[in-house]
Amino acid sequence: MKSIASMLLGLTLGLGASAANAQQTLRIGVEGEYAPFNEVDKNGKLKGFDVDIANALCDEMQVKCSFVIQTWDGIIPALISNKYEMIVSSVSMTEKRKAVVAFSKPYYKEHAVFVGPKGKEMAIDGDGLKGKTIGVQTASAYEKMLKEKFPAATAKSYPAVPDHNLDLNNGRLDAVLAARLPMLDWLKTRDGKNFEVKGQAFKDAKYMGEGAGIALRKGDTALMNKVNAALDNILKNGKYDAINNKYFPVSIRP
Structure with a gap:
C-alpha cells in the first residue's frame, strides 16, 4: 500500500x-x-x-x-x-x-496610403481634402492620423477595412486611408481595379509608432x-x- x-x-x-x-x-x-x-x-x-x-x-x-x-x-x-x-x-x-x-x-x-478612383485628381493636403469623405477603420492609427493631420476631411469610420473598401467601390466615399500593403493587395482584385494610390505614402511614427x-x-x-x-x-x-x-x-x- x-x-x-x-x-x-x-x-x-x-x-x-x-x-x-x-x-x-x-x-x-x-x-x-x-x-x-x-x-x-x-x-x-x-x-x-x-x-x-x-x-x-x-x-x-x-x-x-x-x-x-x-x-x-x-x-x-x-x-x-x-x-x-x-x-x-x-x-x-x-x-x-x-x-x-x-x-x-x-x-x-508599414506605411499609410490614400486610395481613391483612378484618374480623379486629389491633392493630399489640408485644402485638397476639404469636403472629401474619407473612409478609415475605427480605433486604428489611420483614424487618428486622418482626424489630426487632415482635419478638413470628413472621416467616416468602419469596423473593418473590407467595410470601407466596399463603400469606396460603391461610390459612397471619395477615398480611404489605410495601410499600404493590404490596399495594394486589394487594388489587384476585381473590386479594386478602378482605384489607385493617391499621393505619397506616409510613415509617420507619431501615428504608426x-x-x-x-x-x-x-x-x-x-x-x-x-x-x-x-x-x-x-x-x-x-x-x-x-x-x-x-x-x-x-x-x-x-
Whole structure:
C-alpha cells in the first residue's frame, strides 16, 4: 500500500504535469479581416502573414497556437480581460497602446496610403481634402492620423477595412486611408481595379509608432522574453523571409 506521502507526491506531480500540458497551447488574438495579414478564407480557414508568423513563433517556443478571432475595436480589451495571451494582428506600437499593453520587438513596419478612383485628381493636403469623405477603420492609427493631420476631411469610420473598401467601390466615399500593403493587395482584385494610390505614402511614427508588434499583458515578462527570443530566431534562420516572400514583393523586415 502506498504511503500518504507518496500518494500526495504523485498527486502533486500529476497536477504539475497537467499544468505543463495546459501551457502547451498559447491563445492568440487576431482580427481575421485584414488581408493579406489575417483573414478567414471561403472555407473558414484563418490565414495570412500574421497567422504564419504566429505559427512560426509557436514552433520556436515549442507550443501550439490556438487562434481567437476578435473584432478590431475590442482586440486589446479582450487581451486585458484574459481572452488570450497575446495579439498577433498587425497592431501598431503607439504610445497610447503602450500605456495599456506591453509590446514585443517590432516584427514589421508599414506605411499609410490614400486610395481613391483612378484618374480623379486629389491633392493630399489640408485644402485638397476639404469636403472629401474619407473612409478609415475605427480605433486604428489611420483614424487618428486622418482626424489630426487632415482635419478638413470628413472621416467616416468602419469596423473593418473590407467595410470601407466596399463603400469606396460603391461610390459612397471619395477615398480611404489605410495601410499600404493590404490596399495594394486589394487594388489587384476585381473590386479594386478602378482605384489607385493617391499621393505619397506616409510613415509617420507619431501615428504608426515603431512598427507592428506583438501585444501581451503588462507583467507577462517570461512570455515576452520567449516571444522576443523566438522572433530573433526566425529573423536569423530564414523562416521570417520565407513568410515575407510568400505574401509581399518587398521586404517588410523590422
